[in-house]
Amino acid sequence: MIEIQLPQLEEVARQAEGRLAAIESRLAEIEDRLLLIEALLQQFVSQREIKEAYSISEMAEICGKTENVIRIWCREGRLRGIKRAAGCGTSKQWEIPHEEVVRYRAHGLRPSSK
Structure with missing residues (x-):
């Protein structure tokens, strides 16, 4: 039978408490990082909302x-854009429908019509 002295048990208990404290500290760090990642992901998702149409600068x-x-x-005609009235007057600007953005991401540019 193994006989362990009280001072040895106390030393083992102190070492275990130290390891436990280190693990708890590391776990708290991981939880903080996870909360930050979740917040950044939520921010990213909110910035990537689907729109009906995209401007030239957004498509660029x-x-x-x-x-x-x-x-x-x-x-x-390599991207299907629609000319829409822009502000006052007769000037128009291009808009690219969401469906065209999805098509472009999946298949690339359409063949040139010129």
């Missing part, structure tokens, strides 16, 4: 291209 950001490239693609 989605595609990683310049606004001029997006306008050219719309004029050439």
